[in-house]
Amino acid sequence: MKSKMEEKKEREMNALDKHIQWIFERGENRKTKTLCPHCKAKKVKYFSVRYTRLGYSGKKSDIGCSLGIPYSACEDCLNKIKGEKTEIFPFKFSVIDGFPTVYDQKKAIELFLWAFNLKRPLKKETIFQFFFEE
Numbered sequence: 001m002k003s004k005m006e007e008k009k010e011r012e013m014n015a016l017d018k019h020i021q022w023i024f025e026r027g028e029n030r031k032t033k034t035l036c037p038h039c040k041a042k043k044v045k046y047f048s049v050r051y052t053r054l055g056y057s058g059k060k061s062d063i064g065c066s067l068g069i070p071y072s073a074c075e076d077c078l079n080k081i082k083g084e085k086t087e088i089f090p091f092k093f094s095v096i097d098g099f100p101t102v103y104d105q106k107k108a109i110e111l112f113l114w115a116f117n118l119k120r121p122l123k124k125e126t127i128f129q130f131f132f133e134e
């Protein structure tokens, strides 16, 4: 039989799991704030990543990713960021996980901060607002 302490801990863990899940789901449907650098009329929605082979060791670090503000676009300007050896991604937080190296993930995070107009240093209030606004 579980002790009262164990039961309490389990309840707290479930609440925390739910909270984390909520945050992740929330991160998936946040609206971007920055205007598309091509038409300057609609908000950016996608970005393209160009892959370059840097080495042949077979390690993940062999693949370099180029991404950045000029390679971001709204849905109307998508063709401006399409190219050879590129892949288009939406500004959804789950995408960041897919980058091959921490270095590329960091580049992606900077691009996301730009797209969602989150300025460094990030403050608690900014993050709170980001997750809670509709």
Ligand SMILES: [Zn+2]
Binding pocket: 036, 037, 038, 039, 040, 041, 042, 073, 074, 075, 076, 077
């Ligand atoms: Zn556009």
